[in-house]
Amino acid sequence: MxxxxxxxxxxxxxxxxxxxxxxxxxxxxxxxxxxxxxxxxxxxxxxxxxxxxxxxxxxxxxxxxxxxxxxxxxxxxxxxxxxxxxxxxxxxxxxxxxxxxxxxxxxxxxxxxxxxxxxxxxxxxxxxxxxxxxxxxxxxxxxxxxxxxxxxxxxxxxxxxxxxxxxxxxxxxxxxxxxxxxxxxxxxxxxxxxxxxxxxxxxxxxxxxxxxxxxxxxxxxxxxxxxxxxxxxxxxxxxxxxxxxxxxxxxxxxxxxxxxxxxxxxxxxxxxxxHRRSDLYTLHVNEIDNEYDRYHMPTIYSLRTSLGRSCPLLDVEDNSPMKFSEFTIAPESIFYRSGLCFAFVNLKPVLTGHVLICPKRVCNHLTDLTDAETADLFVVAKKVQRMLEKASAIGELYDSGNPNGPHPLTFRDEIVHNVSSSTVCVQDGPEAGQTVKHVHVHVLARRKGDFGCSPDNLYQNLATHDKRGSSASRDPTVRPRSQEEMTAEAAIYREAIKNI
Incomplete structure (x- = not known):
């Protein structure tokens, strides 16, 4: 030139x-x-x-x-x-x-x-x-x-x-x-x-x-x-x-x-x-969603629930909802967002401390994820697991029914969970029990005897607790929770995960 x-x-x-x-x-x-x-x-x-x-x-x-x-x-x-x-x-x-x-x-x-x-x-x-x-x-x-x-x-x-x-x-x-x-x-x-x-x-x-x-x-x-x-x-x-x-x-x-x-x-x-060989090595970052983080810095307040108890909630302001396949997850139900994934409370948990994590991009199968999404998904799963097992915060969810099975959840002001065992699993495909066509990780805090004599009874409950279709295949003891209940639970986890 x-x-x-x-x-x-x-x-x-x-x-x-x-x-x-x-x-x-x-x-x-x-x-x-x-x-x-x-x-x-x-x-x-x-x-x-x-x-x-x-x-x-x-x-x-x-x-x-x-x-x-x-x-x-x-x-x-x-x-x-x-x-x-x-x-x-x-x-x-x-x-x-x-x-x-x-x-x-x-x-x-x-x-x-x-x-x-x-x-x-x-x-x-x-x-x-x-x-x-x-x-x-x-x-x-x-x-x-x-x-x-x-x-x-x-x-x-x-x-x-x-x-x-x-x-x-x-x-x-x-x-x-x-x-x-x-x-x-x-x-x-x-x-x-x-x-x-x-x-x-x-x-x-x-x-x-x-x-x-x-x-x-x-x-x-x-x-x-x-x-x-x-x-x-x-x-x-x-x-x-x-x-x-x-x-x-x-x-x-x-x-x-x-x-x-x-x-x-x-x-x-x-x-x-x-020219970098991303098939052999990569750079993974546990990246917090900065826009979300601006709002989940705690603005916590109390609200009377339909049960007449005080439950901590988050003032979510401009938080955006997320898609879980064809479903919309309200921002009040989301307690953690990374760069590529988000974690949220369950509409129909089989146990106290049963939450879900999925990629922001809607993908049906685990194999559809990029390496970066896969890494982020399981790094977040580990973070959530540690939170469920170890964290103490501003309230506790506890079971009000039969201790050997799934049942409705209510609240009391003590601790979140105090357990040393968890189940972390992915149901990938309908034959594996997947009902929502958006790959997601189940993380459940486990307690001794939570499913009777065998901890593996959990998997039968996962396969039936939210089954869509005939009433014969659906667990009648599990009811959808109100948004108010889920918001209260998410607020507790949102506070607790900051210390992980």
Whole structure:
């Protein structure tokens, strides 16, 4: 291509390097000046490192200075975004959890040019390092780890995947972001001097090369206090692994162009992700459905049931129903959603603690599932099984009839279940007892004598308890439950599974 035909599609970014200390106001003023400089350079986005708000002098200060995501520190940066028209990546807010203020999250937050939060990622991997006589940094003593993946987001510089510092060493997270469409990966960091000298550049270039993404790494540098120093060398690496911008070891900024057309060109030229042997290996992620998770964060209240008892329910607001073959499962009946599957309470349980899990995609047989769906289905089944066996929560379902067979369920306020055995099974096809043409896993909490002398009597009950067709083939002792009963049970499980 001749020079006259070439047109850059690149957008300029600013990458900031700080030496944050315990003075939050002073740190902000430095960041404010950097935003002004980035604006003068016509940047679209600016990246700040981990601990941009402060670095405490001890564990107690690291905890006590933490603020909430909607607190004063973030409001000042939202104001900067509005004034400058820049998107801002804030690499590691000490983010106080109102429910558990004793340990904050380490949160990477991206805000847009209007000051609105576009993504919030809580650091998954906490850096605990203790070398006697040399260095001791135990992040788990003043931060708590995140619990879910966050999808890449669209920004003015391309689709951005979020990580923080020590996450850099776990390549699966970067590969997952690439699978989810990332073109740029961000690693705001505060690497120690020893680990930075040995691995910083090598790790950043490796992540860029293996994912064919730009890598943006804003970093802390220098001496923060008597106990802590950081390596610095903030940098931008292109998808070929070339370092295109870098700071040295002082408070500074570097600038780089991000060209997503180059990302597309490189991936077309060397389509390594098309060459991966997914028939032999794969990347499985136990991914929580982020949209659902926004609403199942507990908003629990009590409601009087038709039995006159108080049952905990979830305010589901905008949760969507799901299809179970031709049936619609109300969101109030669903207590867990992963990326590919969902778990829900049973209309006609044969026992207390009989729930179902199925893929979101309607498939008749287990063999119709992709490998990713299969893995997710059984990872969720294990999680649900652990919950049914071990969890204690805010109420218990108990049987009101014959202890040797299926019967209606009512409620009392004690514990969910306390058992050490379960049945986990799939009825695949009509001859196996499948009545709903959507593959699903039965998970049942088992107790001694729950089906008389033989635990295997369960399978006869599974084959007949919800049989459609003639009344002769249907178990007359099992009645469909009301939505109110199922909602109450799902709310108990929804609360309990958060601790698994």
């Amino acid at each position: 001749c020079a006259s035909q070439w047109q850059s599609q690149a957008e300029t970014i600013a990458v900031c390097q700080l030496t944050s200390d315990h003075d939050v106001d002073k740190n902000f003023e430095i960041c404010k000046d950097m935003v002004k400089r980035a604006t003068d350079r016509n940047c679209k986005m600016i990246f700040f490192p981990e601990c941009f708000d402060y670095v405490g002098r001890n564990k107690e200060e690291n905890i006590s200075l933490a603020t909430e995501e909607n607190g004063a520190v973030m409001e000042r940066f939202r104001g900067l975004a509005k004034e400058s028209g820049l998107w801002i990546s804030l690499g590691g807010l000490h983010n106080k959890d109102p429910a558990e203020p004793h340990l904050p999250w380490n949160s990477h937050i991206v805000i847009d040019a209007e000051g609105k939060t576009r993504a919030l990622y809580n650091k998954l991997h906490l850096f605990d390092l203790e070398i006697p006589g040399k260095v001791r940094l135990m992040e788990s003593e003043f931060s708590k780890r995140g619990s879910q993946m966050v999808h890449p987001i669209d920004t003015p510089i391309g689709r951005l995947g979020l990580s923080i510092c020590y996450d850099l060493r776990f390549s699966e997270l970067s590969l997952w972001n690439r699978y989810k469409g990332a073109e740029v990966l961000s690693f705001p960091s505060a690497f120690t001097v020893n680990t930075g000298l040995a691995h910083w550049e090598a790790l950043l270039r490796a992540r860029a090369i293996e994912t064919q993404c730009y890598v943006v790494a804003a970093a802390q540098t220098g001496k923060h206090n008597e106990k802590r120093s950081s390596y610095g060398h903030s940098m931008v690496v292109d998808p070929w692994g070339a370092i295109v911008a870098q700071c040295s070891e002082r408070v500074d900024m570097c600038f780089a162009e991000i060209d997503t057309s180059y990302v597309a060109e490189l991936r077309k030229m060397q389509p390594v992700f098309e």
